[in-house]
Amino acid sequence: MMLHDNPESRPETGASLDHTLRTPVAATPQLADDAESMAGTPLPDAVHRWLDGEPVSEELLAAPEAAPVAALWSALGRETARRRAVVTPPHVAALIMDRLETPVVRDD
Amino acid sequence: MLLDEEIIARVLAGDREAFEILVRKYSDPLYRHALGMTGSPDVAEDILQVSFIKAFQHLGEVRGRFDAWIFRILANGCKDWLKNIRRSHVSYEEDDQPSHYATPDDDLDRGQLRDDLDRALKALPATLREAFVMKHVEGRSYEEMGELLNTTVGALKMRVHRAREALQKLLGDRYNDAARQP
Numbered sequence: 001m002m003l004h005d006n007p008e009s010r011p012e013t014g015a016s017l018d019h020t021l022r023t024p025v026a027a028t029p030q031l032a033d034d035a036e037s038m039a040g041t042p043l044p045d046a047v048h049r050w051l052d053g054e055p056v057s058e059e060l061l062a063a064p065e066a067a068p069v070a071a072l073w074s075a076l077g078r079e080t081a082r083r084r085a086v087v088t089p090p091h092v093a094a095l096i097m098d099r100l101e102t103p104v105v106r107d108d
Numbered sequence: 109m110l111l112d113e114e115i116i117a118r119v120l121a122g123d124r125e126a127f128e129i130l131v132r133k134y135s136d137p138l139y140r141h142a143l144g145m146t147g148s149p150d151v152a153e154d155i156l157q158v159s160f161i162k163a164f165q166h167l168g169e170v171r172g173r174f175d176a177w178i179f180r181i182l183a184n185g186c187k188d189w190l191k192n193i194r195r196s197h198v199s200y201e202e203d204d205q206p207s208h209y210a211t212p213d214d215d216l217d218r219g220q221l222r223d224d225l226d227r228a229l230k231a232l233p234a235t236l237r238e239a240f241v242m243k244h245v246e247g248r249s250y251e252e253m254g255e256l257l258n259t260t261v262g263a264l265k266m267r268v269h270r271a272r273e274a275l276q277k278l279l280g281d282r283y284n285d286a287a288r289q290p
Contacts, residue, residue, distance in 0.1 A: 040273025041280050048269055051244075069276065072283045076275075079222055080244045086143060088135040092153055096131050096160045100124060 043069055051077075112174040119167055127167075131160055134175055137246060138182050144241035145186035145234075147226050155185045179256050183238065190234045221283070228278040232271055239267035240275070 046060035047069050061070045110118075110129065118126040135156065142152035159182040163174075170177050229237055242248045242256070243264075250261040250268075257264070 039277070040270060040275075041277040043269075043272055043276055048272065051272065052250075052265070052268075068283075069280070072276070072280060073272075075221055075283070076225060076279075077244075079218075079225055083144065083245045084140065084247050086136075086140050088139040088156065089149070089153065092139070092156060093128060093131045093135060096157050097125075097128050099157060099161055100127065100164050 047073060116167055116170060116174060119164075127160075127164055130163075130174065130178075134178060135160075138179065140246055141179070141241060142182060142186055144229070144245045145183075145237060146189060147230055151189060155182060155189060159185055176256050183257070187234050187238070190237075224279055224282070225275075228275050231278060232274055236267055236271040236274060239264055240271035243268045 044060075044063070044066040046056050046063075046066055050056040050061060050070070051073060060066060112130065112133075115126050115129050119130075138159065139152055139156050142155045143149060146152050146155070159178060162181050163178045229240070232240065238257075239253070242253045243250070248256075250264050253259070253264050254261050
C-alpha cells in the first residue's frame, strides 16, 4: 500500500497515542533564532518522504525505528488538518473596509 | 468571476468597494498563515487588517500576482511581530494559555497535543515555523511555497525537514514514549 501526504487519510501505524502524558510540555526551551544553529532529532528518511507526499511502503513506516515517529506525525497531521479549516472571523472584512482611507492611484 | 487584475483596475479607478472582493477572496488563507505564525487570533486579525490596508494604499504598485504580493506583505508583518515580541521580555514562550484552536468537544489527549504543538511551534525560529506552517498547516506544495517566498524548492524542503526534526525533539520524547506503552 502506498501512502500519500493527505493528513485526513494518514493511517495509524500500529502505535497509539492514547496514553500520552497529561501534563503540559514544561518550560519549552526557546530555540535559537538562527535556524542554521538549531539541532533537532533526525527522523527516518521514510517518514520525511511520507510527510512530503511521496509514496512510501507501509512496511517502512511500520519498522521499529519509524513506527512511533509515524504515530506522532499521524496525530500531528490530524491536528494540522483541523487548523487548515480555520476561517477568518466574520467581522474582519467590514473592519478592513472601514479602515480604508487613502485613495490609491496607479503609479505607472 | 472577475480576475484580480480587473478588480484592481476598478479600485484604482475609484471603486473602493471593489476592494472587498479581494479581502473576502484572500482573507482565509492569509488569516491561517498569521494565526499559525503568531498563535494568537487577536494578533493574526490585526496583522491581516494592516496587511490589507497597506495593500490598498500601495495597490498601484502590484506587479504580478496579487495573492503572492499580499502574502509577502502579511508574511513580513508576521516576522516583524515575532522579532519584536522576542526582543521585548514578554513571556511569550512561557504562555500556558489553552490553545486558540480548542473547541469544547475536544478530549484531553487531543487538547494536550494541540497545546503542546502550539508551544513547540513558538519555540521554532521564524523561518522554520513559516516553512512548517505553510507546508503542514496550509497544505501548500513546495513549488507554491517557492513562488510565494521566492526561494528554491530545495531550500524549503530543508527548512521543513529541520522544522519537523525540531518538533520531533520537542515532542518526541513525551509522545513516542507514550506510544510505546502497551
